[in-house]
Amino acid sequence: MFQKSFIESQTRQVNIDDIEMEVFRQLLIYLYSGDAPKLASDEVDVKTTQLLFEVADKYAVETLKKECVNVLLKEVDAENVIKLLVWSNFHSITELFDGAMKVLVDNFRAISFQPEWLDFMKNFPDLCLVATQRMSALLPPSTHSTV
Structure with a gap:
């Protein structure tokens, strides 16, 4: 130059x-x-x-x-977590992605009623799947056997 x-x-x-x-x-x-x-x-x-x-x-x-x-x-908080989760995933910032995912999982009840959650599920199903898997890991083990 x-x-x-x-x-x-x-x-x-x-x-x-x-x-x-x-x-x-x-x-x-x-x-x-x-x-x-x-x-x-x-x-x-x-x-x-x-x-x-x-x-x-x-x-x-x-x-x-x-x-x-x-x-x-x-x-990162419940208001900006979805945007930061998507942004950190796009930029491959593992530390921020994990931190945002933790906030998402910890505040899922409130976040799932936000309009951004529906857009997140529609536009980023792969990230939604990861969030769902992390949330399911927190559930107690099932006592019923499935066939």
């Missing part, structure tokens, strides 16, 4: 169009200081943290990815 034949070397500007300005700003602050202010604040924004994870993944900043996962693990 900075070689003579590229426009960036002539204009001395690099345009990054696929990242929100605030998320990129957080990445730069982290790269220069080792600290991402938005992750340390009391008002953590889950969506911004997810976007920051995706940027850290794109640029292979493993320590920032880990920090984002740790923040998201603290933020």
Whole structure:
């Protein structure tokens, strides 16, 4: 990009169009200081943290990815668990997936009545199956034999 034949070397500007300005700003602050202010604040924004994870993944900043996962693990609740479960599965974040699955199983009675649950069952039957299997593992063993 900075070689003579590229426009960036002539204009001395690099345009990054696929990242929100605030998320990129957080990445730069982290790269220069080792600290991402938005992750340390009391008002953590889950969506911004997810976007920051995706940027850290794109640029292979493993320590920032880990920090984002740790923040998201603290933020998983009955309201956002389905979204975080699907997102963590898509990004292959095992630790967050397992944490979200635990919250889902622990709060299943309330979550199963949310409109998001029906969408989850329709759109992600494979994840729904995993959740069902984890919930069934918590049931006491059957005393009746089946034929």
